[in-house]
Amino acid sequence: MNTEKKEEAVTSGNFNISENKTTPDITSELTTILLQAWQPAEPGMPGVELKTSMDLLEEMAAIADVEKREIAVAMKQAGFKIAYIDGGFYWVMKKK
Numbered sequence: 001m002n003t004e005k006k007e008e009a010v011t012s013g014n015f016n017i018s019e020n021k022t023t024p025d026i027t028s029e030l031t032t033i034l035l036q037a038w039q040p041a042e043p044g045m046p047g048v049e050l051k052t053s054m055d056l057l058e059e060m061a062a063i064a065d066v067e068k069r070e071i072a073v074a075m076k077q078a079g080f081k082i083a084y085i086d087g088g089f090y091w092v093m094k095k096k
Helices: 026-037 053-060 066-077
Strands: 010-011 016-021 038-039 050-052 080-085 088-095
Touching: 026 038, 026 053, 026 066, 050 053, 053 066
Parallel strands: none
Antiparallel strands: 010 016, 038 088, 050 088, 080 088
16 A cells, blocks of 8 residues: 555645645645735724625635635634724735
8 A cells, every 4th residue: 555645736826735635724725825915904004904704705715615714713823803893893904
């Protein structure tokens, strides 16, 4: 029995997504992808955008099937904060 892991790497932009026989850590991949376009910000800073997890889920749908939970974990790992504004919860972020 061959115990070597077969690995195929798909390169896009400045990051690699690897497909192994073991499941890759999707939250780490999402964190890397999100940080390419966004940076954490504070409410009231110039250029701040507010996005819900659903907004981000729709953006990520072009790349992979992800869940809101995975988006939330990746955002927290990347240092993004949540703000409660006008009756809703939003991620506070700024385009790079």
